[in-house]
Amino acid sequence: MVIQALRAGGLFDGTRARGPGMVLIRDGLIADVDTTGAAPPEGAELVDFGMDAWIVPGLIDTHVHLVFDAGDDPVSSLEEKDDDTLLVDMRRAAGRALRAGVTTVRDLGDRSYLALTLSQETSYWPHMHPHIVAAGPPITSPGGHCHFLGGEAWGHDELIAAVRERHERGCQVVKVMASGGKMTPGTFMHRPQYQTEDLRAVVDEAHRLGMTTAAHVHSSLAMAQVLDAGFDTLEHVSFYTEEGPRPTPALVDRIIGSGATMSLTLGNMPDVPRCADLAHCLRRLYPTWAALHRAGVPLTAGTDAGISRAKPHDVLPHAVEELAGPIGMTPVEALRAVTSVAAGACGLAGRKGCLMPGADADLVVIGGNPLTDLAALRALRCVFRAGHSIDRIGAPCW
Numbered sequence: 001m002v003i004q005a006l007r008a009g010g011l012f013d014g015t016r017a018r019g020p021g022m023v024l025i026r027d028g029l030i031a032d033v034d035t036t037g038a039a040p041p042e043g044a045e046l047v048d049f050g051m052d053a054w055i056v057p058g059l060i061d062t063h064v065h066l067v068f069d070a071g072d073d074p075v076s077s078l079e080e081k082d083d084d085t086l087l088v089d090m091r092r093a094a095g096r097a098l099r100a101g102v103t104t105v106r107d108l109g110d111r112s113y114l115a116l117t118l119s120q121e122t123s124y125w126p127h128m129h130p131h132i133v134a135a136g137p138p139i140t141s142p143g144g145h146c147h148f149l150g151g152e153a154w155g156h157d158e159l160i161a162a163v164r165e166r167h168e169r170g171c172q173v174v175k176v177m178a179s180g181g182k183m184t185p186g187t188f189m190h191r192p193q194y195q196t197e198d199l200r201a202v203v204d205e206a207h208r209l210g211m212t213t214a215a216h217v218h219s220s221l222a223m224a225q226v227l228d229a230g231f232d233t234l235e236h237v238s239f240y241t242e243e244g245p246r247p248t249p250a251l252v253d254r255i256i257g258s259g260a261t262m263s264l265t266l267g268n269m270p271d272v273p274r275c276a277d278l279a280h281c282l283r284r285l286y287p288t289w290a291a292l293h294r295a296g297v298p299l300t301a302g303t304d305a306g307i308s309r310a311k312p313h314d315v316l317p318h319a320v321e322e323l324a325g326p327i328g329m330t331p332v333e334a335l336r337a338v339t340s341v342a343a344g345a346c347g348l349a350g351r352k353g354c355l356m357p358g359a360d361a362d363l364v365v366i367g368g369n370p371l372t373d374l375a376a377l378r379a380l381r382c383v384f385r386a387g388h389s390i391d392r393i394g395a396p397c398w
């Protein structure tokens with residue numbers, strides 16, 4: 001098997017910046033990372049991207065929906081499509097993410113386990129899609145948030161059966177709608193959907209089966225419940241009460257003591273202005289999210305890609321800039337959030353989000369130093385997925 005040696009002026013290994021160096025790829029995996037200035041091994045195929053280029057791990061979006069089309073009415077559009085049509089559109093959405101350097105996505109809600117179907121395709125054609133960590137249809141109460149995706153379950157026995165079904169099918173993460181959501185009429189963002197003991201049973205069963213757990217939570221009451229239940233990641237984290245977002249010091253302290261990762265809903269295409277409502281909520285939430293960051297709570301960017309025109313499936317690089325802006329991360333911290341920290345949240349630590357021997361060769365080559373300007377993440381030279389190079393037209397990029 002030929003070794004590829006990718007040389008660049010800077011490397012970010014998922015944790016810290018390394019000097020100029022070379023990433024050696026063999027068989028879809030990173031074989032070595034060399035910063036000694038040594039010559040490439042004999043017989044290796046050297047690709048020198050130049051001293052102005054940087055190599056960073058492929059980016060990880062911890063919250064996407066490949067079934068939603070990032071249009072003006074993604075729910076109606078979903079309901080009009082049969083599963084075959086939907087799958088074709090999902091392949092396109094996944095490809096769009098990959099070409100932006102997003103080499104792993106955690107899909108937190110599909111219909112008919114289609115994201116899982118797609119994830120199984122990637123074992124044959126890894127260069128077609130990002131690696132997909134799939135939840136299947138999100139578990140929700142009858143008539144609850146996103147019930148139209150088919151994941152309704154109520155009461156201890158049905159909930160346990162729902163977790164087991166997802167495990168048997170091959171899902172790696174269990175997603176529960178712990179509060180209502182904006183997309184679903186008849187549900188309320190400030191209200192919980194389940195009892196704490198039922199949520200705890202879901203988490204215990206998922207962990208027993210080796211799966212991670214993610215909770216959709218807007219409601220402050222539901223946030224307290226899912227922290228008690230022991231969920232691995234909280235999605236949205238928007239501290240909703242009947243009056244809108246109202247973070248309290250008590251709930252912030254509980255998050256800090258919990259060990260859970262907060263998957264913040266960030267990322268917006270600059271050409272699509274945020275609606276006034278959302279902009280107002282974010283202004284209330286940014287200072288609290290910044291405080292969580294200062295207190296050392298692990299944060300990732302989960303874009304919720306697909307749910308609106310502002311959030312196409314390649315929006316993640318914009319979310320990274322938001323981590324560094326209003327949330328106050330340094331560029332290194334923002335890069336960690338979308339690489340190594342996100343990999344940990346997805347149950348993929350050491351395999352994704354890092355440049356180290358044995359990790360999957362999912363990486364991006366960018367035309368600038370992301371530590372001085374995170375916008376360099378949008379100046380892509382090349383994306384590698386499982387060692388395959390991908391450029392925007394699908395041909396090798398050198």
Ligand SMILES: [Zn+2]
Pocket residue numbers: 063064065108109304
């Ligand atoms: Zn979502």
